[in-house]
Amino acid sequence: AQSVSQHNHHVILSEAASLELGCNYSYGGTVNLFWYVQYPGQHLQLLLKYFSGDPLVKGIKGFEAEFIKSKFSFNLRKPSVQWSDTAEYFCAVNELSGSARQLTFGSGTQLTVLP
Amino acid sequence: DVKVTQSSRYLVKRTGEKVFLECVQDMDHENMFWYRQDPGLGLRLIYFSYDVKMKEKGDIPEGYSVSREKKERFSLILESASTNQTSMYLCASQTRGGGDTEAFFGQGTRLTVV
Numbered sequence: 001a002q003s004v005s006q007h008n009h010h011v012i013l014s015e016a017a018s019l020e021l022g023c024n025y026s027y028g029g030t031v032n033l034f035w036y037v038q039y040p041g042q043h044l045q046l047l048l049k050y051f052s053g054d055p056l057v058k059g060i061k062g063f064e065a066e067f068i069k070s071k072f073s074f075n076l077r078k079p080s081v082q083w084s085d086t087a088e089y090f091c092a093v094n095e096l097s098g099s100a101r102q103l104t105f106g107s108g109t110q111l112t113v114l115p
Numbered sequence: 116d117v118k119v120t121q122s123s124r125y126l127v128k129r130t131g132e133k134v135f136l137e138c139v140q141d142m143d144h145e146n147m148f149w150y151r152q153d154p155g156l157g158l159r160l161i162y163f164s165y166d167v168k169m170k171e172k173g174d175i176p177e178g179y180s181v182s183r184e185k186k187e188r189f190s191l192i193l194e195s196a197s198t199n200q201t202s203m204y205l206c207a208s209q210t211r212g213g214g215d216t217e218a219f220f221g222q223g224t225r226l227t228v229v
Contacts, residue, residue, distance in 0.1 A: 006157070009155065032216060034217060034218075043205075043220050043221065043222045043223060044205070044207075044220040045220075046217050049217055051216070090157060090158060092158075092218075094209075094216065101146055101165065101209070101211060101216075102160065102163060102171070102173070103146075103148055103160070103163070103207070103209065103218055104160060104174075105150070105157050105158035105159075105160075106157055107155065107156055107157035108155075108157040108158075
């Protein structure tokens with residue numbers, strides 16, 4: 001079974017600092033990759049996604065992520081964080097084999113941005 | 116707008132009760148998922164379904180079962196609720212085909228077993 005690792009459990013940054021959150025997955029086949037965000041008290045929403053093509057994908061609110069196939073990684077980045085980015089961030093992987101497409105999430109990274 | 120609706124926002128049940136959590140989606144999605152979300156553990160997949168009457172175990176299926184009799188509805192059943200099943204339960208749906216296959220989530224059901 002595939003697994004997804006997010007190594008940073010809690011990240012604390014000051015406003016305007018740069019952000020990079022790590023995500024690694026274990027599945028060796030074709031995958032779709034996602035980052036979801038959960039703001040306090042709200043439900044999960046999509047931040048960005050990678051299906052194919054350019055490995056550098058841009059999402060909402062200035063976030064981007066880079067898919068490095070050789071490293072099985074899909075790290076999330078933002079050049080300058082804002083207080084409103086305080087949230088929990090989840091990396092997710094869809095393995096693309098057969099009819100059943102398991103969607104597996106990492107354990108999440110809580111980001112706190114200090115004003 | 117895709118809508119994934121979970122029948123209850125909050126539930127309190129007693130140990131040993133049979134509990135049903137319902138999820139309905141309105142986008143004709145083939146795939147549906149049930150997760151539980153616990154602090155520090157992220158989202159853990161309980162069961163998923165890729166078609167009517169089809170189901171697959173996820174990473175933590177013990178103590179749970181599911182039912183998918185209609186495409187739009189995916190039910191999670193706790194056969195005999197226990198206190199360690201106190202958690203936030205999230206339902207998601209996703210189209211199976213190529214192209215845009217992001218998953219859409221419901222608002223969650225916070226279940227407390229006492």
